Amino acid sequence: MQPVSVNRIDWTDQQSGTSQVFSLSYACPLHTASPVQFLVRRKQWKLILCGRDPIEHISVASHIPSDFRKWIKNAIVAHQSGQTLSGIFMLRTFIEQYWKALGPVRAATQKITKPTGDELGAAYNATLPDAVRQKFPSLLKIYNKLSQAIHEADDSDAIFDNAKTDIEEHFDAKRLYRVEDEFVKVEKPQPAQGPPPAES
Numbered sequence: 001m002q003p004v005s006v007n008r009i010d011w012t013d014q015q016s017g018t019s020q021v022f023s024l025s026y027a028c029p030l031h032t033a034s035p036v037q038f039l040v041r042r043k044q045w046k047l048i049l050c051g052r053d054p055i056e057h058i059s060v061a062s063h064i065p066s067d068f069r070k071w072i073k074n075a076i077v078a079h080q081s082g083q084t085l086s087g088i089f090m091l092r093t094f095i096e097q098y099w100k101a102l103g104p105v106r107a108a109t110q111k112i113t114k115p116t117g118d119e120l121g122a123a124y125n126a127t128l129p130d131a132v133r134q135k136f137p138s139l140l141k142i143y144n145k146l147s148q149a150i151h152e153a154d155d156s157d158a159i160f161d162n163a164k165t166d167i168e169e170h171f172d173a174k175r176l177y178r179v180e181d182e183f184v185k186v187e188k189p190q191p192a193q194g195p196p197p198a199e200s
Contacts, residue, residue: 019043021050061168063175067183068098075164085155091163092146095139099124103182117143129177136173137166 007023020042027035039051058073071094079087099105099120108123109115115123121140125133142163149159174181 061171063171064168065098065171065181067101068094071097072164072167075160079157079160084157084160085150085153087160088146088149088155088163091160091167092143092150095143095146095167096120099139101183102127103184106184117147128174129179132170132173132177132179137170139167139170142166142170 006025009021022038022040022042024038024040025035026038027033037051037053038049041048041050055077058076060069060072064072071090075087075090075094077087078084078090096117102124104127105120105123108126109119112119118140121138121143125138125140145159146163148154149156
C-alpha cells in the first residue's frame with residue numbers, strides 16, 4: 001500500500017486545546033481498486049483511529065452457519081467501533097434467528113403464537129446430543145446473559161467477548177459431534193396485489 005493523499009483539518013477546542021483530523025488515502029500500485037481511506041484524529045499527543053472506508057473484512061469461524069454469519073460480522077464491527085451494546089444485541093439476534101430457522105424448533109413451537117427465547121432455546125436443546133448439552137456452552141444460557149445485558153444497558157467488553165467465544169465453542173462442538181442442522185426455508189410474504197386495471 002502506498003499513500004495517495006493526506007488532508008488535514010486544524011481547530012481549537014476550548015476544553016482539550018488544539019486538535020487535528022487527518023484523512024489518509026492509501027492504494028495498492030498493483031491493483032485498480034479504490035483507495036482505502038482512514039480517518040485519524042489527534043487530541044494533544046494522542047492519535048485515535050476514527051474510521052475506515054471500506055470497513056475491513058471480518059472473518060467468522062467456518063463452523064458458524066453461513067446464512068447467519070452476517071450477524072456475527074456486524075456484531076464484531078459494532079464492538080470494534082465502540083458500540084458494544086449494539087454488538088451484544090446482534091449476537092443475541094444471531095442466536096434467535098438461528099433457532100427460528102431450524103425445522104425441529106419450529107415444529108416444537110408451532111402451537112405457540114409468539115415463542116419466547118426460553119421456549120425456543122428449550123426446543124433447540126432437545127435436539128442436541130447429551131455430550132454437547134453437558135460439556136459445552138449452552139446457547140440458551142448465552143442468550144439469557146445477552147438479554148440481561150441488554151435490559152441493564154451493560155456494554156461490558158467481557159460480556160461480548162465471552163459470549164462470542166462461547167458461541168464459537170458451541171458450534172465447534174456440533175461440528176465435532178457431526179450434528180447436522182435441518183433448516184426450514186422461510187418464504188418472504190408477497191406484496192398485496194391491487195385490483196385489476198379497469199377496461200377502457
